Amino acid sequence: MSEPNALFSETILLLGGAVVSAPIFKRLGLGTVLGYLAAGVVIGPIFHGLTDGDQILAVAELGVVFLLFIIGLELKPSRLWQMRRDIFGLGTAQVLLTGALLSLVAWLSGVLDWRGGIIAGFGLALSSTAFAMQILDDEGDVNTRYGQRSFSMLLFQDLAIVPLLALINILDTGKGHGAPVLDFAIAIGAVGAMIIMGRYLLTPLFQIIARTGAREAMIAAALFVVMGSASLMQLAGLSMAMGAFLSGVMLAESSYRHELEADIEPFRGVLLAIFFIAVGLSLQLDVLWDNALLIVIAVPVVMIAKGLVIYAISRIAGSSHDDAIRIAFLLPQGGEFGFVLFSAAGAAGLMPSSTASLLIAIVTLSMALTPIGTMLSKRLLTGDKQEEQLDEDFEGAGADVLMIGFSRFGQISAQILLAGGRAVTVIDTSADRIRQASSFGFRIYFGDGTRKDVLRAAGVEHAKIVVVCTQKREVTDKIVELVQDEYPHAKLFVRSYDRIHSIALRNRNVDYELRETLESGLLFGRRTLEALGVSEVDAYEIGEDIRRRDEQRLVLQVSKGLEAGRDMLYSEPVKPEPLVKPKRTMDFSADPLAGTAEVTADA
Template identity: 55%
Template structure:
């Protein structure tokens, strides 16, 4: 037991350091990848509290890369690939080949050897999927034109890591001198065929049987087994484990159990991938970095400049606008997490030594840290007019009595009521995925943002008798309302509210009607609970109506006091605190109300107005 204490202590230190650094770096906008690297550097080279088993930690962490490629494969449905085929296999392929070739040519002048230059050049050509997508999602730009273009390039880069890893044994010293073993090649392709056939004809029936058992832990174990068995089979056949996991993911992309597999694998993927990045930090040679700090400071900006200079004209060549090309080039200039994987594997294969590997990882890390700055620069240089330019905005046939902005779950239910009444509607949404999903059911939804005046005008806002704002985020809703109140002041606005403070803010903005998204469902839920407890329907209706009335009166009173979000003052706080309309009974001797009896406030109301009192239940 005493021998295992140091091991457990190191595990706790790694977990604690990863949690602390990942959370901190996420909060300051640098991403968890840099946080994990920082934790590894602090625990290893700086403080030296984790000095044993670094290679073992790295090998275990490599399973995170295997699981990541499996999940990437699960996402690659043929229909999705086909819709983005030009950007993925055209622009993405050109970016990897030309950027890799340019960097390889530049590195050829250094005393590294052509094999090392090739690996480093194409490793640097890959960008950070996790980092770039995080920036796009946080800015709400993933569904913009440049967001989709960036995603397509990243998707091909994720595919490119598979052949790059497969090429390392060939580029390793002595790998190019080996003759072609026909039997080994035949066995490799036989293993590949066996994996394809198993994925097509065995895995789905297997998961069907396991799902019928109802044991969730069995499904988790089966998911891990499929990924690791596929990876091991490809490794034994001479390919990389990552390639095996990727092929298994692609084969299961159309499976009915795809989402179950992804949900089961994703926690292991995140944990092990974080462990991998921590292990990379543990393995860094701080002495080498300190001795060559000037090289890192020069190499990282040079790398970003070369990648942006190659990607910008490529985007223009593939038909993107200047703004989209500029923003795409400036969101993807960094090195990526797959560079860590490639450089670690290349170092293990003796293509270059560990000191060079530490320098390369440091260059990639610095380029990641500089990416928020380049992304901000892209927004400033491109202007605001290109940010929501994802799909062709075709408003032919738009213009109806009702204009709905936002078609999420709230808007979808409201639309059902209005369509059932026979009214035609013009629906506007900025999510391409939602538009495509709704299109399968016959909905005609126009792509565009309610934050743009020209889009609202093209969608027929001047002809609409009422505009329904059903967007999800309060800040987006407020922006849409402010724009419409400013540019189209005669428009009647019915708005979905997020909470009580948001309702007060909307009232101050002068909307015709607002409704908290959970109010009526909560009242109905409470009423049905009373029905289950034996209350008469009339009594239930009376209680629910009274709660609704008193809530409306309190909201009106709070509005009159100027307590809304947008109308706060020194005397009135900017936000109201939720308070119950009816306080619960205390347990200090208070008599509980008999079952079915109305609340005290209803009894008092009945005493004041006998003619309006409801009959006893």
Template identity: 50%
Template sequence: MAAEAAPPFFAESIVFLAATVVAVPLAKRLGLGSVVGYLAAGAAIGPHGLQLLGSGEDVLHVAELGVVLLLFVIGLELDPQKLWRMKRDIFGLGTAQVLLTGTCLYAAARLAGLQHATALVAGFGLALSSTAFALQILQERGQLSSPYGQRAFGILLLQDIAIVPLLALVAILAPGPGPTTFANILSEISIVLAAVAGVILTGRYLISPIFLFLAASRAREVMLTAALLVALGSAGIMHAVGLSMALGAFLAGVLLAESSFRHTLEADIEPFRSLLMGLFFVAVGMSLDFSLVVENWMIVAAGVGTVMILKGGFLWALSRGTGSPNSDALRIAVTLPQGGEFAFVLFTAAVSNSLLDYQTANLLNAIVIITMLLTPVACIGLDTLAARVKARGVENPSIETFEEAAPTVLVIGFGRFGMVVAQILTSEGLEITAIDNRPDRIAYARKMGYQVYYGDATRADVLSAAGAGKAALVAMCIENYKVMGKAIDLIREGFPETLIFCRATDRAHMLDLTKRGVDFQVRETFESSVVFGRAALEALGTPLDRIDQIEEDVRHRDEERLAVQLSEGIYAGKDQLHRVTPRGQRRKGKQDAPAE
């Protein structure tokens, strides 16, 4: 009996997975990062390599969803207030970089013999950096939230916005039947504004109630489906009116940044984002034509050098001129000198509109890809230089700076216990993030002025998204000791340096937490009982010094009993329970030390 035909793209999927499994770990072992591994894998299996796969264009259309999901996740990490604080970096620094770099690259293209329209598209297309590439590098290094990482992100965000007028520029420069009328322009602007308003209103007033309803069902797959629907739906709306899909997804993410479901959304989207981002870079690598690069190696080499030196120089100068220290300016310069994925979109549109011929577009694409490959090398070079300077004992803040981050606390469980803990921590000015899996508690906490996020503490991805890796301390305030035990194991495995403070519901729970080696634990019933007993003795006329003596003795006997129970079981240690504290005596070990 003949075997049935394999599903579509089955063989291609196996080739893709096998190539990435080999190339990505090798690239990371060499210190080049996972992105270079994906690019190398695509170049090896593509039509210009081993020819195991055909053209990367079809794959690229699907893989571009990875960029969309990446911008959605980044948007989740920014609230509107924080985005507004970045306006100088976005519209000032970012705009200046695109205009200066694009103008100089345009002049270089003109000197190379390109026509005016062609040089304009090439120059400003190469002025755009790769959002996907640079953010991947920043995330892998854990520096996206650093000052220079935030400035780099502001520049990248402006470049994503800039693709819209650049695509319009291609349409204007293209030979056409006649000029566009003012009425048509006004109509297009109205449609765009209506789409943006629709996304904003939906994200602000409808999404959170919908997720609150879905969370009550406790069906994780439904929450996952809803998360993808929000990200891709907002991207689709923007794409329908001619804007960038990635920009639409980013806007939706920003609007949900203040939502209680922010961390769960991020954790649900992350696996799809990672897989599609890898596919995106593989598709880019597949488009690298080695024969074309070899035949025109001098042109490609000159283009790569010009782009990286000009863009890096402007990035450094503009960053320094707008207040960044030299160390941050250098890191921005070596993180963003590459060409970007939107250059492929721009060059493809230019070919379709007869502004670029096929060979010139391929040469420009090759320049973009090679600048991507060289960017991790530049980052490693700067790190090596900084390490050598530090090894010599030279204090050189122009190369390296160190900042102490303010301690943060992750509160897990926001019931009556967690709310009091949060009140104490925030009274000291500490930054807290709180998660809970009960929508009613989240709603109540919001009414009380607390920002609590929906999240399952037994999921490692949710803990990571909520900041367990960055937190100095995790406060376990939940009642379910099984959930707490699993969460403790996940934190100990993934974030071993994080302090774990736990609420114990009873004596057996406290014994279990002791065996798990948590850093601090407290039985809520024990402490409240001690306070209750003190108040009762005081009301009955017992002197305060006698009450203090009794409390000290009770606490000591409780510790002794716990030590016995750890080795002999929960029913051991009865002798420590019923004993009258002798009057006028301190317990053994607490006598005043003799004078020396």
């Protein structure tokens, strides 16, 4: 079979494994991660459908890179600063204490000398960001207190890979050519360059691309930013994932955050699934069999030791028993950076290559056991009320109102909502409008409201009301249909283009619609009457009479057609008096408009 055909068939196997395993394991309540691992074991070690698991793993690690980029997008620098105690306090304590304990165990086992024991211990102290974050995402716990603390530890572990790789050079007395101070300076310089580029170059770049309206160029730009920043950090000695995370943080306050997240998400999902499958592919069953007794002892020892340390420091840091249990069972596994560390240590001669392979097998097996451990951890919970979800410290997902379109109509409506103390997420497709609104202090995001992935990135799943203020009827109808089909929990408040559009929207059973000219036309007519000498009270009553007649006509037209209710229109001045005050006999409790207005007031 030619190489292109082999690549094609391998891709089919990987995607097929994901398609089959994920729904089955999800339905069984075992989680998608365990399903992907099982698919990898079946495809590779058991049936030998694929044998180059390590090469696939190297490519699929881009899934971890994209995952860290999306996480970075959801963290403003100010929020990251607020998490500094958990990142540098809990994170440092976890790596140092766990690394020291596991280094001692590795040295006492007699398999490694003290130098190899240090690398083994601190390598096993690192956890898997991909596994932990995927489990948190599956459970919907990313923004819980324990989810944020878990992420803080993972983030510090990603930072710790830099000094640990430098430690290999220091301990490698045979070569002794390491320059850790220079490496550290290069890493700091790369981070500084990332911050400068993110602040002054990225947003203008996306503004230029957005004006062209070329969506494929926006996707290409998003991929370029993620992979370019990851490569820059790798050249500086940092991890690729850390580079992607930093670029995400730099764009967290950008108006293009939601669009970027929506564009990257499909790549992240597919590549991360392939990453988990590749971990299963790389599982060496012969190594496990030849060292079965050692592995049977080592894997639980590593996981229990890490779990105990994590539980203890979490409790000391103020976590409840239940949260500490959740964190301890979420992070006891080895991490993907352990693969890099152990391979480098084997190449440097700090441990035999066979021992490095054994450590990699231990890490892989601990990954495979993590989803099972998180399910078993629920038996150890005391039933304390779970802490409330953290409010995300970025303007976006979680707001009560998602407004699509920020034209004149939307700007006035947003003023009412903001004055009422309500958080509003606004998305619009006009780069110029976003730039102009930003100059007045508004936070608006670039995004196409007709795309499901953009709506999800903008937080539609958490929104109580979706306000559609787009200018084109066909765009409005497409958004209404999408929201009603995919997010029926959200109420729909819609700006209609004209009377015919209002009738169509009512036939779609939207919660509230309003013609863009109705209120301004009523007010304009009232003020004109007042200028002609009619009292303000009488003009108001006449305006309310017209509003009532208009609503009654709309109700009739919805059921009987556009010609219904013609008799309710005034076609000539009211006689015999110049103007007669209408009698207020309206029953607002039965008035459909009054009912929807009450919903608006409550909102």
